[in-house]
Amino acid sequence: MSMLDRYIARHVLMATGLSLFVLEGLDMLFAFLDELDDLGEGYTLGKIVQYLLYSLPDRLYDMLPISALMGALIGLGMLAASSELTVMRAAGTSMWQLARSLFYPTFLIMLLVTFIGEVLVPHYAPEAESVRAVALGKQDKYASRYSVWHREGDTFMHFNAVDSRGVIYGVTEYQFSPSRELVSTRTAEQAQYQDGHWTLEHVQDMQLGQHEVKSTQQNQVAWNTQLTPELLRLVVLDPLYLSMEGLWHYGSYLRDQGLESDAYWLAFWQKLLQPIATLALVLVGMSFVFGPLRSVSMGQRVVSGLIVGVAFRLSQQLLGPVVTLSGISPLMAVMVPIVLCVIAGMYLLRRVR
Structure with a gap:
């Protein structure tokens, strides 16, 4: 120079x-x-x-x-x-x-x-x-400006707020049948990821039958989902917040799944x-x-x-x-x-x- x-x-x-x-x-x-x-x-x-x-x-x-x-x-x-x-x-x-x-x-x-x-x-x-x-968002159980949606098969999930340390506030699940009929809902105050699995806290389940609705409440429930804190990080973040490597892998994943x-x-x-x-x-x-x-x-x-x-x-x-x-x-x-x-x-x- x-x-x-x-x-x-x-x-x-x-x-x-x-x-x-x-x-x-x-x-x-x-x-x-x-x-x-x-x-x-x-x-x-x-x-x-x-x-x-x-x-x-x-x-x-x-x-x-x-x-x-x-x-x-x-x-x-x-x-x-x-x-x-x-x-x-x-x-x-x-x-x-x-x-x-x-x-x-x-x-x-x-x-x-x-x-x-x-x-x-x-x-x-x-x-x-x-x-x-x-x-x-964590004070509102069902709605927030920063809430996100995620789909897993026939289950649609709504998260009110997500903590970067692996805590989700305001979890709502909607389970649909293959014919697109709502069969059950689940709401939880929060979900925590510990020792490789999720735990829902203060859970309310509702089973929607043809003639009746059955509701149950539990303090803690094991949550079976394919979501991990790493995948959740990709779901909730603005794409511009991810690295190029993260964008490449997640974009390829969505494309392979036929998603936008x-x-x-x-x-x-x-x-x-x-x-x-x-x-x-x-x-x-x-x-x-x-x-x-x-x-x-x-x-x-x-x-x-x-x-x-x-x-x-x-x-x-x-x-x-x-x-x-x-x-x-x-x-x-x-x-x-x-x-x-x-x-x-x-x-x-x-x-x-």
């Missing part, structure tokens, strides 16, 4: 770090204010702070690509404002040499994105969801291509500095970076439902915004030449 590469990398990394600090600070503030709506006896101020800290890696993972775009805009914009980029070009440095210099800090950011997405998010995001779901798996394959391709998306956004940022934003103020560059970054993020989020409804390949849905960014960046850079 030459002295010029290190000089450009230092400016870009400092600008990226500053952008990430500001954006994440605002994101955490707005998230804190939003969580205050649920403040209550179970969901205390301490639980809110704990939830926000556990969710920080996931928030950083989402913000890093936008921060990298703004880092390129601000870092290179500072060099352009002081005429240093003009001097570099006059000294014989080509556009692609400058692009290579910009690649070094971008590569470090890409490694950081991958590390956060594969190591930190799968570890801390489930803890964050568990803290909030249990605090808000597009959401997991969409998350898999998003995580796999997130570093490439970061590189594409940085390329757009570089093309803006040398192209349409070469003589504007720093404030305009920041606003432009936010607009492009938010538009890119929204396009990825909007294509998710499109995949589910239209049958488009998840890979294609993830690739389209990235390819458009690369084409736009290359086009603007070629115009500068």
Whole structure:
């Protein structure tokens, strides 16, 4: 790495770090204010702070690509404002040499994105969801904002809240016959996984006959299910909270069972291509500095970076439902915004030449 590469990398990394600090600070503030709506006896101020800290890696993972775009805009914009980029070009440095210099800090950011997405998010995001779901949901036996459904053969299961340590609150089972008639229901206050098996506590069973309904209650019942804490973790979590390995295995499992798996394959391709998306956004940022934003103020560059970054993020989020409804390949849905960014960046850079 030459002295010029290190000089450009230092400016870009400092600008990226500053952008990430500001954006994440605002994101955490707005998230804190939003969580205050649920403040209550179970969901205390301490639980809110704990939830926000556990969710920080996931928030950083989402913000890093936008921060990298703004880092390129601000870092290179500072060099352009002081005429240093003009001097570099006059000294014989080509556009692609400058692009290579910009690649070094971008590569470090890409490694950081991958590390956060594969190591930190799968570890801390489930803890964050568990803290909030249990605090808000375990007091309600039958309904919760964070409840989940699971199917096992002809049995449909509803879980009110799931603790990451292997405790389920508010368990409800609906058993159907092969002809899709409801034959029995079971509700339990909670289920605990110990010594390789589940135990239901405070259980009420109801058998639905043709002419009568039989109800029984028990304090503890052994629960025979194929669910394990590891599988339950996959069932209840947002696909983006899983590692690529977990997404691959669970997506393959759902596909083999003939169940809907597009959401997991969409998350898999998003995580796999997130570093490439970061590189594409940085390329757009570089093309803006040398192209349409070469003589504007720093404030305009920041606003432009936010607009492009938010538009890119929204396009990825909007294509998710499109995949589910239209049958488009998840890979294609993830690739389209990235390819458009690369084409736009290359086009603007070629115009500068």
